[in-house]
Amino acid sequence: IPNIVELIGLGLAIDYSLLMVHRYKLDGDIKKTQRTILISGSTVAIALSTLILVPVPFIRSLGIAGVIVPLVAMAAATTLQPALLSYLGIEGPKPRFASNQFARLGKFVVRNPIPVFLFSIAVLILPISQLNNLAVTPSSISALPADLESAKAIKVVTSRAGDGIISPIQIVIHLPEVSDVKMARIKLAGEIANHKDVLTVVTDSKYVDKSGKVLRVFVISKKNLGESQQLVSFLRTLKGDFPAGTQVYVGGAPAQGLDLINKIKNTFPLIALFALTLSFLLLRRYLSSLLIPIKAIVLDLFSIAAAVGTTVFFTKNYFYKLDQIEIWTLLFIFAILFGLSMDYEVFIVSRIKESYLEHKDNNRAVVEGLANTGGVVTTAAIVMIGALTGFLSGHFAGLQELGIGLVAGIAIDATIIRLLLLPATMVLLGKWNWSHPRIRGSRTNL
Structure with missing residues (x-):
């Protein structure tokens, strides 16, 4: 548990630092980024806090730590880091939109939203299909x-x-x-x-x-x-x-072992409902949209399903060649990936929303949002993957299964999901992205 918490904390701290530095170099306006980080950190805390609902001590301990770690990371990023940036400053060229490879990718998606959407779904079906072979076990003594x-x-x-x-x-x-x-x-x-x-x-x-x-x-x-x-x-x-x-x-x-499996299975629907509902309400208020939070949740579930399917495939065919996955790793994969995936979602969509409010052009906003955050999200994902690959070299089946799921999930989410499927759905939904029943007191800007 301590190792998992340390790696998550390290990854989040670097993610938020990258986002803050990038915005500071771009235009010096970090107030909007501070709000984005607060929402991102809150979604991660919500996802990990659901583990507290499981009446199993070692799982609850990660849930408790999972609430504290993102709160500390976003507190440091929104208070200490702006002060340091203001005092030290940062030398170097500003990001150039016109030559940004993610801007070109965004333009490609805008021109071909349906082919990109279908391609992304087809790619995701491959790992998700492995869920048919999913079987769980309380532990894998034979995999010592x-x-x-x-x-x-x-x-x-x-x-x-x-x-x-x-x-x-x-x-x-x-x-x-x-x-x-x-x-x-x-x-x-x-x-x-x-x-x-x-x-x-x-x-x-x-x-x-x-x-x-x-x-x-x-x-x-x-x-x-x-x-x-x-x-x-x-x-x-x-x-x-x-x-x-x-x-x-x-x-x-x-x-x-049977009691552990039953406890987790009986508690999981409540965990999923809690995470999905609170995340939806938080994003709906922050983004002033009805469809974008729903889309974000659906894309998160795609990432998690693909990650679990990848874990099943590699565990059965390469790592230990086991027919069953330790059930606690699936719970951890869900909570951690849901938080991190929503983290990346908020990074990108918040910039798309910001651009849209400036000129009311949905397609242009998608291109600009992807151009301004695609590199940050990709870099953040690479850093997180680098931190989590330590689990792959572990000597126990459960840790390797957790490592496979998290690494695969983050890689899939930061590429297929966030760089292709997310902008494609934003383009296809068009003006419906920004349609919503009016909520009293909701934000109209970011």
């Missing part, structure tokens, strides 16, 4: 670095007794009072042993403590941790012929 002594020990054991031997399911039977339940325990063990996924059942003849009320049954599955979920669900339906008032609990690593 092969040179670790513990990994070698696991390999020796599993090669002889199967993957389930390293993560047995533990059934705990808590009796209301001391009683002889030997026959009931044997009957329960026999019923469990008949299941197709059970390798063996071990009944411990001793009680857990001196009270004589708690005993255990160990179930060794034929399958690994991530594939034992159906067996855990089956075991939780069994009650046995124990005295009235007996409590039967199914625990162990497979049961804990």
Whole structure:
């Protein structure tokens, strides 16, 4: 968690610094950029704060840190950096619009919005189609670095007794009072042993403590941790012929993994709804538009879907060659990418809006907005990718999966999404970009 937070904080700080320096060199007007950074940082904080809703401690810790980090980054960028720029100044040529390669790209998109739109969608379909192969697991013990002594020990054991031997399911039977339940325990063990996924059942003849009320049954599955979920669900339906008032609990690593998956799956709709709703309301007020915030959310979801699809493809075929993705990485990918993608969206669209307010020409505003921010967004994305590639060299499957998803997502978002699909949709929507029901107190300028 600390490493993830540090990298996100570093990336955001550099992003905002680049945006501020670029605007300062362009025309010295940094007040509008300060507002843009405040909105961008707020969207990142909103996205990461949703992790607090997950009742899992290590996920919540990232959510808490995720609120603090962007707030600190945007506070430094909007207070300390302007003071330093004013005091030190910056020498060097101003960006030239006419020769800007992103201006030429913008003009190309304006002339060919439909082909660019269709091309972008076609490219995105390739990674998104990999979502059909998505399967999740709580963790990937089999993907430990092969040179670790513990990994070698696991390999020796599993090669002889199967993957389930390293993560047995533990059934705990808590009796209301001391009683002889030997026959009931044997009957329960026999019923469990008949299941197709059970390798063996071990009944411990001793009680857990001196009270004589708690005993255990160990179930060794034929399958690994991530594939034992159906067996855990089956075991939780069994009650046995124990005295009235007996409590039967199914625990162990497979049961804990199933509980983790269920917690995340049950919480995710609330997380997504919270992030999408707050981001929409924030952007709608800031941009005074109805369609642009909706478009921003849709494009963000495209980026996230493509990132997850890319993660599935590379994890199955290159990294560890696993059939399942650790579920916590998907949650982190969603929260982090949603925030960063919205960050880049705000950078570009705010400048498009600013240009549009000057001359009311939508297509010209798209070209000017892309010309003035395309380089900043691309540079910021490269910096962020450079920071996150450290995860790719990690020795654990979960970290590599997270690295693949974030690097792929940022690369796709900063190129296909922001440089092609975003301007193409802005051109196709035309005047509808700026149509909206009047909101009392909303901004009319940036």
